[in-house]
Amino acid sequence: MDLQTTTELEAATFRRLLSHLESHPEVQNIELMLLADFCRNCLAKWYSAEANERGISIDYPEAQSLIYGMPYPEWKARFQTEASPEQLERMQERQRQQQQAAQQ
Numbered sequence: 001m002d003l004q005t006t007t008e009l010e011a012a013t014f015r016r017l018l019s020h021l022e023s024h025p026e027v028q029n030i031e032l033m034l035l036a037d038f039c040r041n042c043l044a045k046w047y048s049a050e051a052n053e054r055g056i057s058i059d060y061p062e063a064q065s066l067i068y069g070m071p072y073p074e075w076k077a078r079f080q081t082e083a084s085p086e087q088l089e090r091m092q093e094r095q096r097q098q099q100q101a102a103q104q
Contacts, residue, residue: 018043022069025079030087034094043067 001009021027021040029039041064048063064072083091 018067018069021067025075028081028083030083030091034087034090037094040064040067044072 029041032039033042044060044063044067047066048058048060051058051063058066061072068075
């Protein structure tokens with residue numbers, strides 16, 4: 001497969017991922033982090049970083065709007081729920097494990 005086709009397929013797949021996440025706002029970012037080690041905010045950070053590496057100025061809030069389909073504060077107010085104590089505990093444990101791995 002040529003590079004252009006590969007790029008087009010990757011872009012279409014990314015758009016489908018964003019559409020899927022947009023149609024499932026009930027899936028919380030903390031759940032994504034615990035299950036897949038990335039969330040919508042990670043996607044926004046990666047998007048902004050890739051744009052900036054190419055000389056395109058897209059700041060983090062702008063990238064969040066692109067990923068969330070609306071400004072992040074609006075999405076947060078409409079869809080984000082409070083993390084459960086269990087989720088917070090699991091997240092803290094994951095972060096401790098990552099810190100330990102980085103120190104080795």
